[in-house]
Amino acid sequence: MRLGNWILTLAMVVVSGLMVGCGSGGPGKYDVNVALDQSVTGGVVVPSIAVNITAASGPEAQRLSGMSMTKYWQPDSAERKELAGKTKEFTFGPGKIGEQRLLKNDPIWDMWKGADTLFIFANLPGGHNDAGGNMDNRRVELTLDKSRWETGQVLQILVARSKVSCLSQMKPEKK
Numbered sequence: 001m002r003l004g005n006w007i008l009t010l011a012m013v014v015v016s017g018l019m020v021g022c023g024s025g026g027p028g029k030y031d032v033n034v035a036l037d038q039s040v041t042g043g044v045v046v047p048s049i050a051v052n053i054t055a056a057s058g059p060e061a062q063r064l065s066g067m068s069m070t071k072y073w074q075p076d077s078a079e080r081k082e083l084a085g086k087t088k089e090f091t092f093g094p095g096k097i098g099e100q101r102l103l104k105n106d107p108i109w110d111m112w113k114g115a116d117t118l119f120i121f122a123n124l125p126g127g128h129n130d131a132g133g134n135m136d137n138r139r140v141e142l143t144l145d146k147s148r149w150e151t152g153q154v155l156q157i158l159v160a161r162s163k164v165s166c167l168s169q170m171k172p173e174k175k
Contacts, residue, residue, distance in 0.1 A: 032155045045094070068130045155168045
């Protein structure tokens, strides 16, 4: 193979590798705003509500997706203690009803490096039934794939008395 052909072949391999890399999103870091809904703040008494945010991938993400939220929010929960060092916690209640933020430059994102799923757990007042994934109204699971969110998009989380939800619009999955 002549040197010119070899260089051309190498250049084509490098360029095609870069193009493939551009198509995949990979996990990103995002600002996450957590706010209380009027259903929580509009009453005579504002209940205390804890919100925990963590991220994981693979088997750990599957475990968090199926974990009982009832057990997680029990006092002295082994599940919550296990995640304590990998969790950002916000507490809302009387006198503390304003929006709280997890910034994309918070050091906890470095601990979550490589995670592909963001989990938001909320200790909502009243009785709730355990269910897996987003079927449990106390849990929201969001992909961290950059191809599914606008660049610089802020993930808006709303905590109501009956459920926690993400208000931010996710892009459709590419096929």
